[in-house]
Amino acid sequence: MATPNPSAEQAQQLLYPPNVQYNNTRLSTIKFLSACYAGAAAGVLGLENFIGFGLFAGATLFMAGCLWLKSKGKPAKYVQGGVVEMLNPGQENLFSFLLAWTLFYGV
Numbered sequence: 001m002a003t004p005n006p007s008a009e010q011a012q013q014l015l016y017p018p019n020v021q022y023n024n025t026r027l028s029t030i031k032f033l034s035a036c037y038a039g040a041a042a043g044v045l046g047l048e049n050f051i052g053f054g055l056f057a058g059a060t061l062f063m064a065g066c067l068w069l070k071s072k073g074k075p076a077k078y079v080q081g082g083v084v085e086m087l088n089p090g091q092e093n094l095f096s097f098l099l100a101w102t103l104f105y106g107v
Contacts, residue, residue, distance in 0.1 A: 015080060023078050027067070027086070034063040035093040036100045043104025056097050060089045 038059035076082035
């Protein structure tokens with residue numbers, strides 16, 4: 001008889017690797033675009049210091065919330081790591097945000 005609550009290893013075996021890779025690629029693209037648009041908005045609005053980083057945090061939370069709704073409340077079914085992976089902005093996205101922020105702030 002199968003267990004109703006599969007362990008983490010059993011849950012990973014249920015994921016189809018090409019689909020996981022595709023979903024991770026799309027999630028990375030969405031995070032990058034969200035960071036760039038938030039940086040552009042912070043620059044155009046002339047935000048400085050922690051208010052600009054607050055916009056980045058808000059954009060990250062908004063993006064994760066939209067993805068959570070899109071996955072019908074079960075992100076672990078689509079992304080390896082679940083909600084934690086969606087909320088993790090990543091170092092490269094933080095730098096993309098800073099680059100867009102300084103570019104648009106200078107313009």
